[in-house]
Each structure stands twice: as structure tokens, then as C-alpha cells.
Amino acid sequence: MRMKAMKKFLTALLFAPLLAVASGAEVHLDKAPVSTDPAALQNGAKLFVNYCLNCHGASYMRYNRLEQIGLSEQMIRDNLMFTADKIGEPMRIAMQRDEAKQWFGAAPPDLTVIARSRASEVGSGADWLYTYLRGFYRDDTRPTGWNNVIFENVGMPHVLYELQGEQRGKVVEHEDSHGNKTKTIQVEPGKPGKMSAEEYDKATADLVSYLVWMGEPMAGARKTIGTFVIAFLGLLFVLSYLLKKNYWRDIH
Numbered sequence: 462m463r464m465k466a467m468k469k470f471l472t473a474l475l476f477a478p479l480l481a482v483a484s485g486a487e488v489h490l491d492k493a494p495v496s497t498d499p500a501a502l503q504n505g506a507k508l509f510v511n512y513c514l515n516c517h518g519a520s521y522m523r524y525n526r527l528e529q530i531g532l533s534e535q536m537i538r539d540n541l542m543f544t545a546d547k548i549g550e551p552m553r554i555a556m557q558r559d560e561a562k563q564w565f566g567a568a569p570p571d572l573t574v575i576a577r578s579r580a581s582e583v584g585s586g587a588d589w590l591y592t593y594l595r596g597f598y599r600d601d602t603r604p605t606g607w608n609n610v611i612f613e614n615v616g617m618p619h620v621l622y623e624l625q626g627e628q629r630g631k632v633v634e635h636e637d638s639h640g641n642k643t644k645t646i647q648v649e650p651g652k653p654g655k656m657s658a659e660e661y662d663k664a665t666a667d668l669v670s671y672l673v674w675m676g677e678p679m680a681g682a683r684k685t686i687g688t689f690v691i692a693f694l695g696l697l698f699v700l701s702y703l704l705k706k707n708y709w710r711d712i713h
Contacts, residue, residue, distance in 0.1 A: 505671025
């Protein structure tokens with residue numbers, strides 16, 4: 462009896478997370494238009510430093526790596542280095558982790574590899590971030606006055622609201638083929654911001670592109686090297702095959 466009880470417990474323990482995911486509401490993620498264009502990455506870096514780096518650090522990213530997206534050392538010092546003195550320092554914040562937890566309820570996560578860590582079955586990490594940054598809406602029941610369509614009861618306020626404006630949330634009921642009713646939140650335009658919807662989408666895409674690049678700055682070089690390696694191995698295979706045919710031509 463104890464063995465059977467133990468098997469049931471282990472089965473429940475292993476499959477509980479899967480059941481929880483399966484029973485949750487379906488999350489729709491918008492496709493992020495990720496770009497590797499230096500101008501887009503530079504604009505994303507500017508947005509990141511001005512709006513994100515106040516609370517979120519990027520402690521595995523050094524300022525001098527921004528030279529890889531076309532910025533000079535002087536441009537980085539004059540426009541982006543507000544939390545460090547030396548160009549080789551990491552992009553850290555001055556706020557202490559325990560103080561941040563006290564103020565926000567949880568310490569804001571480091572964003573160096575956020576685009577990679579947010580990847581899921583329903584979309585890439587870039588898709589999640591792109592949808593998240595465009596999905597804030599006013600919610601007076603929340604301490605910050607904000608909520609998010611894909612991150613319910615989020616503790617983070619909408620730091621880009623001056624650019625996007627204030628959206629309103631509308632509860633929409635859905636009924637599946639089995640007659641089960643679910644509720645989702647849809648956002649509607651509210652108070653306009655400094656940018657039009659198209660301009661804000663472009664700015665968000667640039668910020669997400671930078672976050673993706675920051676998670677692996679050498680991704681472009683790695684892919685280029687990989688292409689050359691595959692091409693070299695293909696050529697080596699052809700030469701090896703021709704050499705083998707030449708050695709064995711008299712036997713066959």
C-alpha cells in the first residue's frame with residue numbers, strides 16, 4: 462500500500478506543472494519584428510538606458526560592448542553612461558536588491574538574458590517582450606495603477622506610458638467547443654502619448670531588438686563562423702570522396 466501511495470505521489474508531483482500549464486488560459490503573443498540594423502539597436506540601447514536601467518540592471522553586459530553596434534566610446538560616455546565611470550564596467554544600477562524588494566514586492570530581475578529566458582512554447586522571448594511592453598493598461602485596483610494582458614497583476618508600472626499613452630482594459634468572454642467560458646483582457650486606446658501607435662510599436666521593436674542582441678552579442682559572428690565551418694566541411698567531404706575514388710579506382 463505504501464508503494465502504491467508513493468507512486469501516486471510521484472506521478473502527481475511530476476505531472477502537476479504540466480496540468481497547470483494545460484489548464485491555464487491561452488496566451489497570444491504578437492510576432493516581434495526583431496532587427497539587427499545598427500540604427501535600430503542604437504535606438505533600443507538609448508531606450509533601455511533611459512527607461513529600464515533605473516530599476517533593471519544588465520550586470521553581464523559591459524558598456525564597451527556597445528561599440529559592436531556602431532557607437533564610439535565618446536558617444537557611449539556622453540549619452541549612455543549614467544551609472545558607471547569606466548567604459549569597461551557592467552551596466553549595473555545603484556538601487557540595492559533588498560530595498561527594491563521592499564518597494565516593489567520583488568526585486569526587478571536582471572535583463573541581460575531576459576529575451577532568452579522568456580522563450581516559451583507559444584513564442585520566442587522576443588515575442589513575449591514585444592507583447593508585454595505593448596500590453597499595459599490602466600487598472601485602479603493595482604498598487605501601481607497598471608496591469609498587463611499577458612502578465613496578470615504585474616508589479617512593474619508602465620515606464621513607457623509617456624510614449625504610448627494610457628490604454629484601457631476590456632474584459633471579453635469566450636466560449637470553447639465544450640461550452641467552457643473563459644475571460645481575457647483586450648486593450649483599447651485611451652489617453653494618447655507622445656508617440657502614435659505606429660511610432661510606439663517601432664520604438665518597442667527597437668528596444669526588444671536590443672534586448673535580444675544584449676542576450677548574445679556574438680550571435681551574428683557565431684552564425685557567420687558556423688556557415689563557413691559547414692561550407693568547409695562540405696568541401697572537405699567532396700575532396701575526400703574524390704581522393705577515395707582515386708585510390709580505389711584500380712580495385713573497382
